Amino acid sequence: MTASGERGALGRVLPEGRRFLRGRRRVLLALSGWSLLEAAQTFLGGYGVARALDDGFLAGRTGTGLLWLTVAAAAVLLGGLAVRGVFTGLAGLVEPLRDGLVRRAVDQALGAALADPARAGATAAVSRLTHQTEIARDSFAGLVLTARSFVFTTAGALLGMASLAPALLLVVVPPLLAGLVLFAATFPPMAAAQRAYLDADEALSARVGAIGAGLRDVAASGAGARVAADTGGLIAAEARLSRALARWAAVRALALGAAGRLPVVALLLATPWLLDGGMTAGALLGALTYLVQALLPALHELMTAFGTAGTRLLVVLDRFTHRPDDPAPAPATAPAPVPVPPSPPTAAPAPVPPRPAAVSAPDTAPAPLPVPPPSASAPAPVPPPPGTAGRVPAAELRGVTFAYGPGARPVLAGLDLRVAQGEHLAVVGPSGIGKSTLTALLAGTLAPDRGTVRVAGVPAGADGPAHPESRRALLPQQAYVFTGTVRDNLRYLRPEASAAEVAEAVRALDLGELVRRLGGLDAVLDPRRLSAGERQRLALGRAHLSPAPLLLLDEATCHLDPDTEERAERALAARPGTLVVVAHRISSAVRADRVLVLDGDRARCAPHRELLGRSELYRDLVGRWGPEDPPAPHRPRGASTAAERPRDPEVTPSRRPG
Numbered sequence: 001m002t003a004s005g006e007r008g009a010l011g012r013v014l015p016e017g018r019r020f021l022r023g024r025r026r027v028l029l030a031l032s033g034w035s036l037l038e039a040a041q042t043f044l045g046g047y048g049v050a051r052a053l054d055d056g057f058l059a060g061r062t063g064t065g066l067l068w069l070t071v072a073a074a075a076v077l078l079g080g081l082a083v084r085g086v087f088t089g090l091a092g093l094v095e096p097l098r099d100g101l102v103r104r105a106v107d108q109a110l111g112a113a114l115a116d117p118a119r120a121g122a123t124a125a126v127s128r129l130t131h132q133t134e135i136a137r138d139s140f141a142g143l144v145l146t147a148r149s150f151v152f153t154t155a156g157a158l159l160g161m162a163s164l165a166p167a168l169l170l171v172v173v174p175p176l177l178a179g180l181v182l183f184a185a186t187f188p189p190m191a192a193a194q195r196a197y198l199d200a201d202e203a204l205s206a207r208v209g210a211i212g213a214g215l216r217d218v219a220a221s222g223a224g225a226r227v228a229a230d231t232g233g234l235i236a237a238e239a240r241l242s243r244a245l246a247r248w249a250a251v252r253a254l255a256l257g258a259a260g261r262l263p264v265v266a267l268l269l270a271t272p273w274l275l276d277g278g279m280t281a282g283a284l285l286g287a288l289t290y291l292v293q294a295l296l297p298a299l300h301e302l303m304t305a306f307g308t309a310g311t312r313l314l315v316v317l318d319r320f321t322h323r324p325d326d327p328a329p330a331p332a333t334a335p336a337p338v339p340v341p342p343s344p345p346t347a348a349p350a351p352v353p354p355r356p357a358a359v360s361a362p363d364t365a366p367a368p369l370p371v372p373p374p375s376a377s378a379p380a381p382v383p384p385p386p387g388t389a390g391r392v393p394a395a396e397l398r399g400v401t402f403a404y405g406p407g408a409r410p411v412l413a414g415l416d417l418r419v420a421q422g423e424h425l426a427v428v429g430p431s432g433i434g435k436s437t438l439t440a441l442l443a444g445t446l447a448p449d450r451g452t453v454r455v456a457g458v459p460a461g462a463d464g465p466a467h468p469e470s471r472r473a474l475l476p477q478q479a480y481v482f483t484g485t486v487r488d489n490l491r492y493l494r495p496e497a498s499a500a501e502v503a504e505a506v507r508a509l510d511l512g513e514l515v516r517r518l519g520g521l522d523a524v525l526d527p528r529r530l531s532a533g534e535r536q537r538l539a540l541g542r543a544h545l546s547p548a549p550l551l552l553l554d555e556a557t558c559h560l561d562p563d564t565e566e567r568a569e570r571a572l573a574a575r576p577g578t579l580v581v582v583a584h585r586i587s588s589a590v591r592a593d594r595v596l597v598l599d600g601d602r603a604r605c606a607p608h609r610e611l612l613g614r615s616e617l618y619r620d621l622v623g624r625w626g627p628e629d630p631p632a633p634h635r636p637r638g639a640s641t642a643a644e645r646p647r648d649p650e651v652t653p654s655r656r657p658g
């Protein structure tokens with residue numbers, strides 16, 4: 001924030017501040033009363049010392065000297081009483097401020113969510129409700145304490161000096177004022193640095209929130225490194241801004257050093273002149289007491305409080321005063337754009353579709369994560385080894401055991417499974433049994449603890465060849481849609497897809513009406529404006545275009561109605577290749593060639609009707625899903641024949657120890 005920006009913030013905050021204080025006159029009055037007692041302590045502190053010297057010890061009257069020193073000491077007790085009263089009164093100012101800010105933050109968050117439901121989860125509101133409210137409360141309390149103390153202490157000290165010898169004011173006041181001016185000059189740049197730091201903190205909050213929500217998509221898209229680099233940039237920006245803040249604090253400390261010590265130096269330098277003018281040693285010592293014991297500590301506290309708490313309070317209050325629908329006060333020192341390191345040429349050379357300024361997300365809404373599309377030059381699907389076409393399984397698990405951690409109970413244990421090329425397999429089982437884990441193992445985003453997972457004859461995970469996206473595509477439940485054109489979203493897994501291929505995917509998935517509603521293939525999408533179902537439908541279109549022969553749908557149709565789901569599944573099954581679906585409805589299982597029911601030590605794999613007779617758990621699941629007229633099993637194009645397809649014995653029980 002520039003100096004003018006700072007003045008703008010002050011202009012926004014001050015009227016509300018005045019209203020707030022006007023409504024609390026009684027509290028202010030009580031605070032002033034206690035502070036007057038503090039001023040009296042200051043006055044007596046220096047005056048007692050001066051009198052003790054001039055009227056007591058230097059005049060040979062030790063008793064009088066001791067009496068005046070007792071008066072100065074008693075004043076300290078008076079100060080203790082004052083501090084107790086001040087703290088009691090302080091709560092009456094600080095707590096209503098905090099309550100008001102919390103109410104306002106909730107109002108702002110609800111208002112923003114009602115105006116734009118996609119922003120309902122904006123994590124900046126959380127930072128505002130918790131971190132920033134507490135900053136405001138603490139800073140305000142610190143400021144009231146020190147500002148009040150400075151005013152009354154200074155008044156007491158100046159009054160004391162004036163009563164000892166008015167010439168003392170001539171020596172002490174000018175350097176004191178110079179120090180205050182110097183300090184005030186550091187205020188605007190420090191506030192700007194503070195504001196930039198808070199901006200960066202909110203941006204990081206929002207980004208981390210967005211990553212949390214889209215973690216599965218990021219993992220499925222293999223975009224971890226890119227997202228880590230992107231977020232690392234935000235973290236680095238915040239660290240850089242916090243260092244800038246620390247530098248300004250150092251400059252301010254220098255100002256304090258100069259301002260705090262100059263009046264003492266001036267007094268010492270002026271001593272001969274003051275003594276020549278008839279000033280007594282007691283008055284000089286009294287003045288030094290005022291400076292060293294009262295004024296300098298009060299000044300030090302004031303500068304420290306204004307230097308940190310003051311700027312923080314202004315910046316935070318400005319955020320609460322500023323309504324979300326107001327034009328945002330633009331930070332002059334906004335965090336630098338996050339440097340995203342270029343992806344290595346072999347990983348994903350295709351650029352991320354640019355986000356047009358018109359649709360870029362506001363600062364309070366998490367920006368969509370820039371996940372790089374797979375390389376346009378990614379190799380073509382890996383063909384089966386020569387002479388084995390049709391015989392190499394589309395996917396194969398052998399003795400697979402997997403647990404989420406060394407001490408954890410395995411989710412899958414000793415599982416064997418063969419999925420033939422062209423097969424349509426449905427995976428069912430109770431919640432938490434390991435269906436998603438199985439799809440993640442097939443996708444290679446998880447690696448088995450024991451056993452092997454192969455896709456098209458090659459290892460599925462990191463030990464396999466590069467470009468796993470050319471062999472399999474995993475669609476998780478939360479479909480990932482980015483800010484870009486509808487066309488780019490559809491071609492995400494295959495950037496080189498032709499117009500005819502895109503049109504075919506739109507037709508096959510019945511996306512015509514949706515695409516029209518979104519403004520056509522060239523319209524730029526705002527992901528926050530799409531429903532979960534619309535996102536899933538676009539992701540399904542994307543899967544249809546994918547070059548991967550193995551499609552893994554992990555409840556990727558859960559937000560669709562049964563008819564739309566059926567159409568989508570049939571279209572994806574009819575596409576050349578293999579389809580593995582974590583079934584969301586009984587109809588989904590019935591449509592498949594085979595159903596794998598995961599049940600710990602009683603895993604079974606067979607066609608629907610056969611499984612009904614053989615698996616009690618499957619009968620249970622079907623019963624819970626509700627009766628449904630099973631449509632005739634769909635035979636996908638390119639599906640393997642019954643002879644080619646593996647039968648139940650090829651699925652051995654998945655045992656869970658213990």
Ligand SMILES: Nc1ncnc2c1ncn2[C@@H]1O[C@H](COP(=O)(O)OP(=O)(O)OP(=O)(O)O)[C@@H](O)[C@H]1O
Pocket residue numbers: 404411429430431432433434435436437438
């Ligand atoms: N990242 C993880 N860390 C630790 N445990 C996990 C993790 N992901 C899943 N689990 C646990 O592993 C088990 C299997 O989870 P998984 O998501 O594969 O089951 P699921 O059958 O897909 O469940 P649902 O139908 O509810 O999606 C569950 O007990 C789950 O709590």
